[in-house]
Amino acid sequence: MTAAKRRTEKKVANVATEAEVVEYIRQEFDKRKSAARERGDKKAFSLRDFADEIGVTPAYLSDIIMKEPPRREPGPKVLDYFGIGKTTRRVVEYVFFRK
Numbered sequence: 001m002t003a004a005k006r007r008t009e010k011k012v013a014n015v016a017t018e019a020e021v022v023e024y025i026r027q028e029f030d031k032r033k034s035a036a037r038e039r040g041d042k043k044a045f046s047l048r049d050f051a052d053e054i055g056v057t058p059a060y061l062s063d064i065i066m067k068e069p070p071r072r073e074p075g076p077k078v079l080d081y082f083g084i085g086k087t088t089r090r091v092v093e094y095v096f097f098r099k
Contacts, residue, residue, distance in 0.1 A: 019069075021074060022064060022065060022070050025064065025074065025078065025082065026065045028082070029050050029065060032045045033046075054078055055081070056077050056078060061078070
């Protein structure tokens with residue numbers, strides 16, 4: 001199998017709700033913050049550091065992980081950083097009205 005073909009294959013590990021994805025991002029932030037404290041870093045891992053690492057603004061990241069419920073949903077940069085894809089399904093419901 002060629003390298004190009006391997007890159008195009010997508011593996012689906014789990015299907016998650018938006019709330020589960022936000023919780024996962026929160027946990028990753030907490031893990032990195034705890035690891036920085038354990039290393040004894042004078043400047044602990046901050047929200048700004050995490051946002052810079054992902055490539056988004058601290059305000060945007062704060063709206064995702066610090067608010068309950070989140071003010072914004074995770075966008076493409078955040079999802080790509082964590083290796084998460086987003087799919088949207090259309091749901092159609094039919095309602096019967098009786099006379």
